[in-house]
Amino acid sequence: MIAGLLQLIARRLVQAVGLLAAVAILNFALIHAAPGDIVQTIVGEMGGATEETIRALRQAYGLDRPFHEQLLIYLGRVATGDLGTSVYFNSPVLGLIVDRIPTTVLLVSTALIMALVIGTTLGVISARYPRSWFSSIANVVALFGFSAPVFWSGLLLLLTFAVLVPIVPTGGYRNVARNATGFAYALDVAHHLLLPAFTLALIYLALYTRLSRASMLEVMGSDYVRTARAKGLPEPTVLFKHALRNALLPIVTIAGLQMSAMFAGAVLVETVFTWPGMGLLAYESIQRRDNQLILGILLTSAMLVIIGNLLTDMLYRVIDPRIRTEG
Amino acid sequence: MTPRPGIRAMLLSAVFALAAPIAAHAQKDTNTLIWGMIGAPRHLNPAVQSGILTMEPGAQIFASPLRFDEHWKPQPYLAESWKFEDGNKSLVLKVAKDAKFHDGRPITSADFAYSIMTVKNNHPFQSMMAPIERVDTPNPETAIIRLAKPHPAILDVLAPPFCPILPKHYFDDGTDPKVNPKNSTPIGSGPFRLVEFKPGEHIIMEKHKDFFLKDRPKLDRVIIRLFKDANSLALALEAKEVHFTTFADAIATLDRLAKVPGVEVTPKGGEAIGPINWLAFNTAKKPFDDVRVRQAVSYVLDREFITKRLHRGRSVIATGPITPGAPFYLDAVERYRPDAAKAEQLLDAAGLRRNASGTRFATSIDYGQGRPDYQQNIAEYLKAQLRRIGVELELRPAADFPSWATRVSSLEFDMAIDGVFNWGDPVVGVHRTWLTSNIRKGVVWSNTQSYSNPRVDELLANAAVEPNFDKRKAMYHEFQRIVVNDVPVAFINVFPYHMIHDVRLKGLPQTIWGSASPIDEMRWE
Numbered sequence: 001m002i003a004g005l006l007q008l009i010a011r012r013l014v015q016a017v018g019l020l021a022a023v024a025i026l027n028f029a030l031i032h033a034a035p036g037d038i039v040q041t042i043v044g045e046m047g048g049a050t051e052e053t054i055r056a057l058r059q060a061y062g063l064d065r066p067f068h069e070q071l072l073i074y075l076g077r078v079a080t081g082d083l084g085t086s087v088y089f090n091s092p093v094l095g096l097i098v099d100r101i102p103t104t105v106l107l108v109s110t111a112l113i114m115a116l117v118i119g120t121t122l123g124v125i126s127a128r129y130p131r132s133w134f135s136s137i138a139n140v141v142a143l144f145g146f147s148a149p150v151f152w153s154g155l156l157l158l159l160t161f162a163v164l165v166p167i168v169p170t171g172g173y174r175n176v177a178r179n180a181t182g183f184a185y186a187l188d189v190a191h192h193l194l195l196p197a198f199t200l201a202l203i204y205l206a207l208y209t210r211l212s213r214a215s216m217l218e219v220m221g222s223d224y225v226r227t228a229r230a231k232g233l234p235e236p237t238v239l240f241k242h243a244l245r246n247a248l249l250p251i252v253t254i255a256g257l258q259m260s261a262m263f264a265g266a267v268l269v270e271t272v273f274t275w276p277g278m279g280l281l282a283y284e285s286i287q288r289r290d291n292q293l294i295l296g297i298l299l300t301s302a303m304l305v306i307i308g309n310l311l312t313d314m315l316y317r318v319i320d321p322r323i324r325t326e327g
Numbered sequence: 328m329t330p331r332p333g334i335r336a337m338l339l340s341a342v343f344a345l346a347a348p349i350a351a352h353a354q355k356d357t358n359t360l361i362w363g364m365i366g367a368p369r370h371l372n373p374a375v376q377s378g379i380l381t382m383e384p385g386a387q388i389f390a391s392p393l394r395f396d397e398h399w400k401p402q403p404y405l406a407e408s409w410k411f412e413d414g415n416k417s418l419v420l421k422v423a424k425d426a427k428f429h430d431g432r433p434i435t436s437a438d439f440a441y442s443i444m445t446v447k448n449n450h451p452f453q454s455m456m457a458p459i460e461r462v463d464t465p466n467p468e469t470a471i472i473r474l475a476k477p478h479p480a481i482l483d484v485l486a487p488p489f490c491p492i493l494p495k496h497y498f499d500d501g502t503d504p505k506v507n508p509k510n511s512t513p514i515g516s517g518p519f520r521l522v523e524f525k526p527g528e529h530i531i532m533e534k535h536k537d538f539f540l541k542d543r544p545k546l547d548r549v550i551i552r553l554f555k556d557a558n559s560l561a562l563a564l565e566a567k568e569v570h571f572t573t574f575a576d577a578i579a580t581l582d583r584l585a586k587v588p589g590v591e592v593t594p595k596g597g598e599a600i601g602p603i604n605w606l607a608f609n610t611a612k613k614p615f616d617d618v619r620v621r622q623a624v625s626y627v628l629d630r631e632f633i634t635k636r637l638h639r640g641r642s643v644i645a646t647g648p649i650t651p652g653a654p655f656y657l658d659a660v661e662r663y664r665p666d667a668a669k670a671e672q673l674l675d676a677a678g679l680r681r682n683a684s685g686t687r688f689a690t691s692i693d694y695g696q697g698r699p700d701y702q703q704n705i706a707e708y709l710k711a712q713l714r715r716i717g718v719e720l721e722l723r724p725a726a727d728f729p730s731w732a733t734r735v736s737s738l739e740f741d742m743a744i745d746g747v748f749n750w751g752d753p754v755v756g757v758h759r760t761w762l763t764s765n766i767r768k769g770v771v772w773s774n775t776q777s778y779s780n781p782r783v784d785e786l787l788a789n790a791a792v793e794p795n796f797d798k799r800k801a802m803y804h805e806f807q808r809i810v811v812n813d814v815p816v817a818f819i820n821v822f823p824y825h826m827i828h829d830v831r832l833k834g835l836p837q838t839i840w841g842s843a844s845p846i847d848e849m850r851w852e
Binding site for chain 1: 369370526529558568767770
């Protein structure tokens with residue numbers, strides 16, 4: 001099993017290099033095709049500038065060079081692990097991203113776990129009692145979460161749970177005025193995480209509810225489930241040990257594929273909740289046309305998605321022994 | 328059914344655990360101010376960067392030679408006195424005794440000289456200190472600014488938004504001041520010292536214990552929370568997690584927060600910013616090279632409707648290039664009250680008659696999407712108004728600021744909605760839009776209208792060096808009459824910048840520079 005896993009990782013790493021190079025070139029070309037640049041933003045926030053200042057800024061940031069030269073310089077730097085410097089923040093891109101990755105990973109993974117756990121539970125119960133009122137309500141709630149735009153549902157949840165019934169803060173990652181440490185710090189972060197993670201999870205809840213419901217309904221009709229019941233096993237054991245394990249396969253596949261969509265969804269959620277992650281950084285850098293930072297974020301996101309897919313494949317092997325043997 | 332005691336205990340613990348951080352939201356007891364701001368400053372040094380985002384924290388970290396009251400009168404600050412000499416070509420400043428930087432080092436005239444020359448050489452508003460030749464320092468307590476010619480705006484530009492006094496021993500390290508990393512970790516002599524600046528997240532400042540003004544500042548700690556979304560900031564204000572914000576102008580937010588108990592919304596303070604929302608014409612392009620066409624458009628722009636209906640009475644009409652209340656403002660100018668018949672006559676006279684389908688000509692308008700009350704809503708309203716007089720308008724919303732700025736500064740637009748600030752003295756923020764010498768392709772907020780009038784050039788050149796206030800005022804009055812008649816720009820409204828704050832906060836910064844001045848008298852009551 002370990003040899004198979006190592007082979008899989010090696011194969012994926014080789015594919016990843018080519019994929020990342022293609023992503024880097026495509027992103028660079030697309031971003032440079034858009035009108036305007038970071039110098040316009042800087043000059044705008046300065047309240048204007050002279051021609052000389054504008055020329056000097058463009059020269060300093062290499063924006064006066066031809067496209068192909070800029071691209072080659074960029075690719076050369078990326079190959080050595082240097083993602084460049086954020087013109088806006090005057091700081092290395094890598095440092096800015098590394099600073100923000102943990103918060104985004106925390107948000108996305110919490111939302112993914114929330115969506116998986118709640119969605120699968122709702123789906124399993126709905127499958128077990130398909131024509132019950134619970135099943136209908138679960139479907140409606142899940143569908144609402146899926147249909148509502150995240151910036152709207154996020155603001156509504158904020159209004160409800162941070163203003164009308166103030167049990168969570170309106171935004172941020174922690175209460176900077178508190179200066180908490182240790183367990184109090186973890187609790188503070190968890191408190192701030194609750195609503196943004198739930199908002200992000202809400203979008204995917206419907207998917208997992210419906211997927212697990214359909215998958216469970218199919219599995220519940222199988223011979224081995226009938227056999228398990230005939231053996232007199234308790235219903236929870238039949239449901240969760242026998243049926244759910246098989247029903248989980250499509251859910252895990254979709255969860256892996258949804259990782260990239262979740263990172264994209266995090267952009268809006270982080271903006272609404274002022275969650276200082278990569279999504280918020282991406283939004284800010286796109287607004288300012290801070291190209292090096294945008295490119296760095298996109299490349300990092302692509303890497304995270306590749307890692308997510310690799311983990312999915314590995315998990316798949318753990319859940320389904322057939323894949324292990326098929327290699 | 329009641330939960331089992333174990334489960335009940337767990338639920339109660341969870342509720343208390345969640346409630347504990349909520350209690351921390353009330354900062355009054357810790358004498359802390361939580362200040363909410365939209366956007367992310369690049370750094371915190373206003374000597375080399377303009378813009379409100381840098382000015383606001385900059386004014387807390389750095390002290391400046393002068394500060395201004397609510398009547399546009401200069402007040403002593405780091406310069407305890409000042410006087411003009413040498414036929415208004417020298418300004419003598421006396422450095423305040425006992426003033427110290429945050430690192431404990433005393434402030435001397437050398438710091439004044441270094442700071443003023445740094446601003447002159449690096450600040451984007453090149454006109455504001457252009458006449459300064461050098462700063463002499465005959466002794467540590469005296470700095471003498473030597474001018475090439477009289478410069479009546481000099482006192483204005485020694486204010487906190489433009490002239491922070493930098494510690495020479497800290498900043499003068501041979502690095503280009505514009506990209507010096509110390510701009511993000513500054514030491515100053517203002518009422519608060521920087522504790523932490525996390526770009527895009529927050530700025531934490533603490534009371535400067537050796538601040539030279541007795542019994543100030545009143546607050547122990549100021550935390551600036553940086554928001555990206557105006558709605559999120561509004562909710563944080565409503566939840567009392569944020570106590571104070573400034574330069575708020577979204578109409579729905581102002582209306583909503585004005586009704587929240589314990590929150591006050593006030594338009595007072597910051598008048599010197601002078602923010603005008605206007606419709607710019609590209610006078611180098613047909614048909615807007617004809618003054619009659621520009622006037623026609625101005626006659627269908629119902630400013631009463633915009634300010635009273637679209638802005639629900641929150642904004643006021645902008646009548647010219649200088650905002651109402653400013654010392655050089657002129658009220659008696661052509662008002663362009665709505666008159667569709669007159670607009671049609673003007674277009675006929677300009678040779679733009681209706682064709683068979685009733686259309687005279689088609690044109691376009693560029694605008695950003697960041698502030699719908701002042702951009703998108705007005706553009707859409709104008710489209711309907713212009714159709715009444717036979718003009719078809721194409722709306723060209725820009726995805727972001729760089730896209731809008733590229734279109735406007737490359738002079739590729741027909742009409743554009745733009746927000747332009749006076750910045751105190753007209754020399755700083757007004758001249759740039761009207762001078763023929765400032766028609767610069769590629770430079771946003773230059774004279775992108777390509778407007779040229781020799782009399783206006785002459786008036787502005789003379790006003791820039793005229794030391795007599797009344798003579799200067801007369802020049803600016805004539806200038807305002809001319810540009811309102813020439814209509815390179817149709818003035819719409821003044822942005823209704825409001826301060827939103829917890830009612831228990833007193834001593835608000837309601838001078839002409841608002842929160843771009845020190846908040847050293849702000850306190851909890």
